[in-house]
Amino acid sequence: MTLAAANGGEPLIRWDWIGDHTGQLADLTAHHLKLALLPILFGLIVAIPLGLLCARWRWLYPPTLGVANVLYGLPSLALFMLCIPYFGIGSGGRADFTIIVPLTLFSLSVLVPNVVDGLRSVPDPVRQAATAMGFGTLRRLIQVELPIAVPVVIAGARVAAVSSISLVSVGTLIGNGGLGQLFVDGYSRDFTTPIIVSCVLIIVLALVSDGVLVAAQRLLTPWARRGTR
Amino acid sequence: MNLADQIRAAWTWLTASAHWSGGEGIPHRLLEHLGYSALALVIAALIALPLGALVGHTGRGGFAVVTVANFARAIPTLGLLLLVVTVTSIGLTPVIIPLIALATPPILVNTYEGVRGVDPDIKDAARGMGMTGTGILLKAEVPVAMPLILLGLRTAAIQVVATATIAAYAGIGGLGRYIVDGLARKDYPSVVGGSVLVVLLAVIVQLAFVGIRRAVVSRGLRN
Amino acid sequence: MIQFDGVTKRYADGTVAVDDLTLQIPTGQITVLVGPSGCGKTTTLRMINRLIEPTSGTITIDGEDVRAQDPARLRRGIGYVIQHAGLFPHRTIVDNIATVPYLLGWDKKKARTTALELMERVGLDTKMAKRYPYQLSGGQQQRVGVARALAADPPVMLMDEPFSAVDPIVRKSLQEEFIRLQSELRKTIAFVTHDIDEAIKLGHTVAVFKVGGVLAQHSTPDELLAEPADDFVREFLGGEKGLKRLRFNRDLDRQDEPGAERQDKPDVEAAER
Numbered sequence: 001m002t003l004a005a006a007n008g009g010e011p012l013i014r015w016d017w018i019g020d021h022t023g024q025l026a027d028l029t030a031h032h033l034k035l036a037l038l039p040i041l042f043g044l045i046v047a048i049p050l051g052l053l054c055a056r057w058r059w060l061y062p063p064t065l066g067v068a069n070v071l072y073g074l075p076s077l078a079l080f081m082l083c084i085p086y087f088g089i090g091s092g093g094r095a096d097f098t099i100i101v102p103l104t105l106f107s108l109s110v111l112v113p114n115v116v117d118g119l120r121s122v123p124d125p126v127r128q129a130a131t132a133m134g135f136g137t138l139r140r141l142i143q144v145e146l147p148i149a150v151p152v153v154i155a156g157a158r159v160a161a162v163s164s165i166s167l168v169s170v171g172t173l174i175g176n177g178g179l180g181q182l183f184v185d186g187y188s189r190d191f192t193t194p195i196i197v198s199c200v201l202i203i204v205l206a207l208v209s210d211g212v213l214v215a216a217q218r219l220l221t222p223w224a225r226r227g228t229r
Numbered sequence: 230m231n232l233a234d235q236i237r238a239a240w241t242w243l244t245a246s247a248h249w250s251g252g253e254g255i256p257h258r259l260l261e262h263l264g265y266s267a268l269a270l271v272i273a274a275l276i277a278l279p280l281g282a283l284v285g286h287t288g289r290g291g292f293a294v295v296t297v298a299n300f301a302r303a304i305p306t307l308g309l310l311l312l313v314v315t316v317t318s319i320g321l322t323p324v325i326i327p328l329i330a331l332a333t334p335p336i337l338v339n340t341y342e343g344v345r346g347v348d349p350d351i352k353d354a355a356r357g358m359g360m361t362g363t364g365i366l367l368k369a370e371v372p373v374a375m376p377l378i379l380l381g382l383r384t385a386a387i388q389v390v391a392t393a394t395i396a397a398y399a400g401i402g403g404l405g406r407y408i409v410d411g412l413a414r415k416d417y418p419s420v421v422g423g424s425v426l427v428v429l430l431a432v433i434v435q436l437a438f439v440g441i442r443r444a445v446v447s448r449g450l451r452n
Numbered sequence: 453m454i455q456f457d458g459v460t461k462r463y464a465d466g467t468v469a470v471d472d473l474t475l476q477i478p479t480g481q482i483t484v485l486v487g488p489s490g491c492g493k494t495t496t497l498r499m500i501n502r503l504i505e506p507t508s509g510t511i512t513i514d515g516e517d518v519r520a521q522d523p524a525r526l527r528r529g530i531g532y533v534i535q536h537a538g539l540f541p542h543r544t545i546v547d548n549i550a551t552v553p554y555l556l557g558w559d560k561k562k563a564r565t566t567a568l569e570l571m572e573r574v575g576l577d578t579k580m581a582k583r584y585p586y587q588l589s590g591g592q593q594q595r596v597g598v599a600r601a602l603a604a605d606p607p608v609m610l611m612d613e614p615f616s617a618v619d620p621i622v623r624k625s626l627q628e629e630f631i632r633l634q635s636e637l638r639k640t641i642a643f644v645t646h647d648i649d650e651a652i653k654l655g656h657t658v659a660v661f662k663v664g665g666v667l668a669q670h671s672t673p674d675e676l677l678a679e680p681a682d683d684f685v686r687e688f689l690g691g692e693k694g695l696k697r698l699r700f701n702r703d704l705d706r707q708d709e710p711g712a713e714r715q716d717k718p719d720v721e722a723a724e725r
Contacts, residue, residue, distance in 0.1 A: 012316070069435055070428065070431070070432060072387060072431075073387045073390065073391050073427075073428060073430075073431025073432060073434070073435065074391060074424070074427075074428055074431070075391045075392070075394045075405075075408070075424060075427045075428075076391075077394060077408060077412075077424075078394075078408060078420070078421070078423070078424030078427065078428075079424075081408070081412070081417070081420050081421070081424065082232075082235065082421070082424075085235075123536075123538070123541075125534055125535070125536040125537065125538035126538045126539070126540060126541070127538075128503070128534060128538055129532065129534060129537075129538030129539070129540075129597075130538075130540075131503060131527070132501055132503060132527055132530075132532035132534075132610075133527060133528065133532060133551055133552050133555065133600075134523075134524040134525065134526070134527035134528035134552065134555055135524070135555070136524050144540060144542075147542040148540075148541060148542055150542075159302075162299065162302050162303050163302065165303065166302070166303060166304065166305045166306065167305075169305040169307050169308055170305075170306075170307050172307070173307075173409075173412065174412075180305065180307065180308065183305075183307060183308045183311045183312075184311070186311070186312075186315065187311040187314065187315055190315060191315075192312060192315050192316060195308055195311055195312045195315060196312065198305075198308060199304065199305055199308040199309065199312065202303065202304075202305045202308065203300065203303045203304060203305075205303075206302070206303030207299070207300065207303060210299060210303075221542065222584070223541050223542045223543070223544075223584040223585075223586070224541075225586045
């Protein structure tokens, strides 16, 4: 490849730059995680009751799914923009919600359908048996159907977490993108090292978060058959 | 500026006749946007459909496929774009590469899971009737897996359409111009208007897939 | 005793699932509801614990109208076993069995002790207590299902094709243990099956249903085999050939068990002779 040559003889990566910037990289990584994972937490807090409502009153689901699908198709940058008037621009404090709120909405577009699918994955004999043993609707939803839905909900959380970690970096275009800040930094100076380093760190963060969620699932659902999902 | 003002401003922007003609007009930008999206989607499908079907059919390499797909999902699209622009130059390539990276994982994973998940009895019956590997794949597994495969294509298409806005950062067109240029000029009606267009496009893509599903998926498989 | 009085179930589309049913399910006995699919036997069963509500008529348990009771509380007092066990996949075997005791607010320790005792009672190794349902065979799951239904010691049990989903050999051993268990427990049991052999083998009395939810005959197995009430019942029993086979098997079953009569049955049959 002539990648290096196209860049005027500059190497793709300058290793010494990394050594000089460990402090900044650590700060950005921590902030990146906060911006990416709070939305997943908020998303779960909203999606679980919402999914339960949709499972209880089935007519609620088609419109909810419609809204979720529209949310999914929104360009993240556009949503960030829409939030600026409310939470401000910049990094840290209140302005972080300019990023967190849209990403929460994105996570909902994945989590709500997964909660509902998970609740629907409960085998009919199990639901019947619960009713016949004297579980009321609410108790059945919470004690039987929700725990059985956990694997599907976590599968959704995995997808949402990985894409959230990747999407935070778009926030750099409005000055708050965690590790994504380094994209624009490198781009404006025609300097590839920060771009590559932040890309790699973002990928590593995503894979580690994914691993943590897989471990959480193993812990939460010892009853699940191994090998299915 | 509150939400109502934003909507009003965007409406004024969208309905201004000046925005509907010429090289910077909405129809032209829309076609550019669709062009990049379609190109990336087609290339991704050409990679992911055969690979996913093959791996799902043979059952070999499934773990590798899912791992690579998860890895690819984690790649920040904007970072990849800016990296490719920095290393090569402004143009179509830096746009298409990240979009392909974005579109491939959902198609790949869904095709793989769909084909792999076909009821073993169906495969068994197909083999029992004398079908061979390719016959089983094309006449039994793929049609039965079609709902999942289409879901993968739909997910990919929507993400690509929403993300193709970044083409503007590679110095080329598409609806992203309204957003990126608007941002630079602090012309918020343009930003919101451009966003609305992208959202509409994503909704149209969704509806298109409802139609495709009607046409391609056997009625025996729609529930 | 469970008493059906003129019970009809008509669905909104006009189909009649159960038609003017009057039937007694005596205390301490197994009453088998048998018939072809669509004869309303499962609907009949499910009206007892109000999973389905009748269109008209009344159902009473020991004189109390089931509709006068809160459904959830009513169901906690009635054991229920279904074809695919319906075990909770996310709970261990012991917690599955203790489900109703937990619902009734029993002390956790007491509930678990009871569950362990029941495991032994239905022929399960208590080493399996901490396992999850997916780690058990179909026959074992079905035993757990029976133990779970028995956990709060309900006087009434409803069983809907509980042994239909397991292979014939396992089914036979489950049936035999069920007979043994019932001889100790003497529950009031309504048992649905489509298998006439099973009905003859398990029932103190057998209620044969026709399509459309009409009760064709309700009598002891011996009476049923001796005098089928009409052509439908005769046909359902397999015609002359089938009757011959069923009578022959019945004699064999009797010879298997010393004392001529099955232990759990003497009082019933004596009373009816």
